[in-house]
Amino acid sequence: MYDVDDIPIGVCNHETDPSYSIRLFDFIQKVDIYYLKPQFYENEQQAMNALEYGKIVGVLIFDANFTDSIINRINDPDSMTNETYQSSIIRIHMDNSNFLFANGFIDSLRQTVYNFLKMVHDEQNLTRFEAPIDLREIIYAKDSKLSDFLLPGYLIAFIYLSQLTISAQLLVQERSEGLFERSLVAGVSHNLVLLSHFFSSLIASAIQVTLMLYVGLFIFEMINEGPIWLVFTMVMAQALSSVATGLLISSMVKEGSTATMFSIFITFSQVFTSGTIFPRELVPQNFQYLVDFSPIGRPSQSLRNVMLRSWPLTHPNVYDGLALNIIS
Numbered sequence: 001m002y003d004v005d006d007i008p009i010g011v012c013n014h015e016t017d018p019s020y021s022i023r024l025f026d027f028i029q030k031v032d033i034y035y036l037k038p039q040f041y042e043n044e045q046q047a048m049n050a051l052e053y054g055k056i057v058g059v060l061i062f063d064a065n066f067t068d069s070i071i072n073r074i075n076d077p078d079s080m081t082n083e084t085y086q087s088s089i090i091r092i093h094m095d096n097s098n099f100l101f102a103n104g105f106i107d108s109l110r111q112t113v114y115n116f117l118k119m120v121h122d123e124q125n126l127t128r129f130e131a132p133i134d135l136r137e138i139i140y141a142k143d144s145k146l147s148d149f150l151l152p153g154y155l156i157a158f159i160y161l162s163q164l165t166i167s168a169q170l171l172v173q174e175r176s177e178g179l180f181e182r183s184l185v186a187g188v189s190h191n192l193v194l195l196s197h198f199f200s201s202l203i204a205s206a207i208q209v210t211l212m213l214y215v216g217l218f219i220f221e222m223i224n225e226g227p228i229w230l231v232f233t234m235v236m237a238q239a240l241s242s243v244a245t246g247l248l249i250s251s252m253v254k255e256g257s258t259a260t261m262f263s264i265f266i267t268f269s270q271v272f273t274s275g276t277i278f279p280r281e282l283v284p285q286n287f288q289y290l291v292d293f294s295p296i297g298r299p300s301q302s303l304r305n306v307m308l309r310s311w312p313l314t315h316p317n318v319y320d321g322l323a324l325n326i327i328s
Contacts, residue, residue, distance in 0.1 A: 006037035007101050007108070010047035010059040013040065020070055020120065021062040027115040028108065036108050051093055057101045060109075061091040074117075074124055100146065141223060141308040148223040151216055152303040153276035155235055158212070160242045160296050161267045163205055167246025168263040170197050172256050197247060198240075205239035226306035230313055234303050237325035238296065245295075276300045298324050 015021050028036050039056060041047040047059045063069070069087035073080050090113070096102045141148065171193075174180040183193055209232060216222045224231060246263065253259045271277055274294035280301065283291060291297040302321025305311045311318050 006035050007105050008037050008039055008056045009105065010050050010056045011038045011040045011062075012042075012044045012047045012059065013062045014064040015062055015066055016064065018062070018067070020067040020116075023119075024112065024116045027112050027119065036105065036112070048093065051095055054095065056095075057098065057105050058092060058094040058109075061093075063087040063089075063091075066090075070120060071124065074120060074126060140310070141225065144223050144308060148308065149304070150279070151222050152307050153279065153300040155212060155216070156238050156296050156300040156303060157271045157274070157276035159205070159209065159235055159239045161271060162208070163201065163239050163242035164246040164249075164267055165260075165263045166204075167197070167201055167243045168249040168259045169256060170201075170247065171250035172253060172259045175254065176256065194247060194251075198243060201243040201247075202240065205236060205243065209235045209239060224307045225310035230306055231303065234299065234306065234322055234325075237322055238299050241295065241325040270294050270296055274300065295324065 011025075013021050025036075025038055038060075039050070041050065044059075044061060047056075047061070050056050051059050063086070065087050069084045072084050073088045092109075094102060094105065171180065174183075174193075180193065184190075213228070213232060213235070217224050217228075245266070249259055249262045249266075253262065273291070274297040275283065275291045276296055280288060280291050280297070299321035302318045305315065305317050313319055313322070
C-alpha cells in the first residue's frame with residue numbers, strides 16, 4: 001500500500017518535431033515513493049493556470065529547438081552560443097507549498113535528467129564523466145521514507161496525549177457522580193481505587209497500542225527493523241507513564257474543567273517541544289539539550305533507534321528512554 005505516489009506535473013512542449021523532449025519522460029525515476037506524472041498542455045498559459053490552481057506541482061517548458069540545442073551543446077560546447085544555451089534548458093515553474101511533493105519533484109527530475117543525458121552521450125558516441133561516488137551499503141533503514149522517520153515520535157506523542165487526557169478525568173468524574181465516596185463507605189481504600197483505575201487503563205492502553213501498531217506497520221506498511229515485542233513494550237511504558245501522570249492530576253483537582261486545562265497545558269507543551277511532532281533536528285543546536293528534559297523526548301528517540309536501527313534493549317540509547325518512563 002502506498003508504494004507509489006504520483007506527482008502531477010505540467011509539460012508545455014514547443015517542439016514541432018519533438019524527440020528528446022518526449023524521450024526524456026522514458027527515464028522518469030522513482031524517488032522515495034514518488035513518480036512524476038506528466039500532463040501535457042498546448043501552451044504555457046494553460047500550464048501556468050493549472051499550476052496556480054494547485055492541479056499540478058510544477059511546469060516543464062521545452063523550447064522549439066530543444067533537441068538540436070542539446071545535441072549542439074554536447075558535441076561542441078566551446079562554440080555554443082547564448083541562444084543555443086538558452087534553448088537547451090528546461091524551464092521549470094514550481095509550487096513549493098507542498099514541501100513533500102516539491103522535494104520529490106526536484107529529486108525525481110534531477111535523477112531523470114541525469115539518466116537522460118547519459119543516453120544522449122551514448123547516442124552521440126561521447127564519453128561522460130561519472131560522479132566519483134559509489135554507495136556501497138545502507139546499514140540502517142534501507143527503504144525508509146520521511147513518514148518512517150516521523151512514525152516513532154507520532155506513536156509516543158499520540159499515546160501520551162490520549163492516555164494522559166483520559167486518565168486525568170477518571171477520579172474527577174467519580175467524585176462528581178458520588179462513586180468515589182460510595183466506594184470509601186463500602187470499605188474500599190484509596191490505594192485500591194487508584195490501582196483499579198491504573199489496571200483498567202493498562203488494559204485500554206494495551207488495546208490502543210496494539211491497534212496503533214497494527215495500522216501503522218501492517219496496513220500502512222511502515223518500516224520496523226526491530227523486534228515487535230520491544231516496540232510494543234516501549235510504547236506501553238509510555239502509556240503507563242502517561243496514565244500515572246493523568247491520575248496524579250485527577251487526584252489533585254476537583255473540577256473537570258480544571259483537569260482538562262492542566263492536561264492540555266502539559267500535553268501540548270510537551271508534544272511541541274519534545275522533538276516528536278517537530279523532529280529534534282529542527283530545533284536550533286544550542287537548544288537541543290532542552291529536548292532531553294521532556295518526558296517524551298528520550299523515549300521517542302529510543303523508539304526510533306529500535307524501529308529504524310534495530311538496536312537492542314541493551315544499547316544505552318534504547319534503555320535510557322525506557323528507564324525514563326519506568327522511573328516517571
